[in-house]
Amino acid sequence: MNVNDEKMIPEIVARLEKAWNAADGAGFAQPFAEDADFVNIRADHFKTREVIARGHQGIFDTIYKGSVVRYQMAGVREIAPRVLLVHVNATLQVPAGPFAGTHNSLFTMVLVQNENEWRIAAFHNTLVA
Amino acid sequence: MNVNDEKMIPEIVARLEKAWNAADGAGFAQPFAEDADFVNIRADHFKTREVIARGHQGIFDTIYKGSVVRYQMAGVREIAPRVLLVHVNATLQVPAGPFAGTHNSLFTMVLVQNENEWRIAAFHNTLVA
Numbered sequence: 001m002n003v004n005d006e007k008m009i010p011e012i013v014a015r016l017e018k019a020w021n022a023a024d025g026a027g028f029a030q031p032f033a034e035d036a037d038f039v040n041i042r043a044d045h046f047k048t049r050e051v052i053a054r055g056h057q058g059i060f061d062t063i064y065k066g067s068v069v070r071y072q073m074a075g076v077r078e079i080a081p082r083v084l085l086v087h088v089n090a091t092l093q094v095p096a097g098p099f100a101g102t103h104n105s106l107f108t109m110v111l112v113q114n115e116n117e118w119r120i121a122a123f124h125n126t127l128v129a
Numbered sequence: 130m131n132v133n134d135e136k137m138i139p140e141i142v143a144r145l146e147k148a149w150n151a152a153d154g155a156g157f158a159q160p161f162a163e164d165a166d167f168v169n170i171r172a173d174h175f176k177t178r179e180v181i182a183r184g185h186q187g188i189f190d191t192i193y194k195g196s197v198v199r200y201q202m203a204g205v206r207e208i209a210p211r212v213l214l215v216h217v218n219a220t221l222q223v224p225a226g227p228f229a230g231t232h233n234s235l236f237t238m239v240l241v242q243n244e245n246e247w248r249i250a251a252f253h254n255t256l257v258a
Contacts (some may be wrong), residue, residue: 018246020193035206037206037214037237039216039235039237039253039255040255041236041255041258042255042257042258043233043234043255043256043257043258044258045203045216045235061151074174075166077164077166079212079241079250079251080209080210080211080212080241080250081209081210082163082209083208083209083212083241085166085239085250087166087168087174087252100247104170104172106172106174107253108166108168108237108251108253110208110214110239110251112137112208112209112212121208121209121214122208122214122237122239123251124168124236124237124255126168126170126171126172126253126254126255127169127172128171128172129170129172129173
């Protein structure tokens with residue numbers, strides 16, 4: 001992991017956060033690999049960037065409308081060449097609707113570098129009990 | 130991924146299942162890398178094989194005493210050389226206590242090969258809503 005790689009991680013996390021807070025499903029999915037796997041807090045399992053984009057746009061427009069997320073890096077570890085394991089704490093504030101309130105979660109991301117570009121290959125999120 | 134690698138994955142999953150059902154914390158942790166990361170359904174984050182072993186022995190002896198788990202492979206994908214992303218569906222039956230009943234979950238595992246040996250580098254579990 002070189003200096004550029006170290007900068008890349010918070011940049012990806014910041015991009016996810018910014019896209020969520022702009023209710024931008026395609027923007028949220030943009031750092032994901034085309035064939036990425038995504039498991040949400042309900043254990044729903046989504047595959048491909050396109051499906052991740054569509055699914056997020058769906059929640060941004062409905063149950064999580066107007067919600068604000070804050071991410072905080074909890075750890076980074078290189079588990080193989082060009083493969084990083086990243087843990088992030090999330091705090092989601094939902095203003096109204098069936099999920100109104102504050103929700104804390106912890107997600108694992110696996111980042112993989114291909115041809116100098118880092119992408120999220122896998123994402124798995126769990127609500128803090 | 131060669132034929133031996135393909136056999137290795139269900140073997141690791143079967144080992145986890147067998148150790149859980151024998152209430153064997155050290156056996157459950159054995160396929161993990163020494164520095165593995167583990168996130169459970171409460172978003173508790175454990176690090177190192179030793180801590181994973183101890184934590185599991187703790188739940189096997191208390192809240193999950195006498196429980197029986199069944200794992201079913203949900204997917205395998207090679208995300209980088211010698212790095213596999215594995216998804217597994219779990220059904221846990223707890224006979225008594227505060228968590229008595231049946232609990233379904235989906236976990237993500239990241240397997241990494243070092244010197245011909247595959248180990249679980251990361252594990253993240255979420256209850257099915």
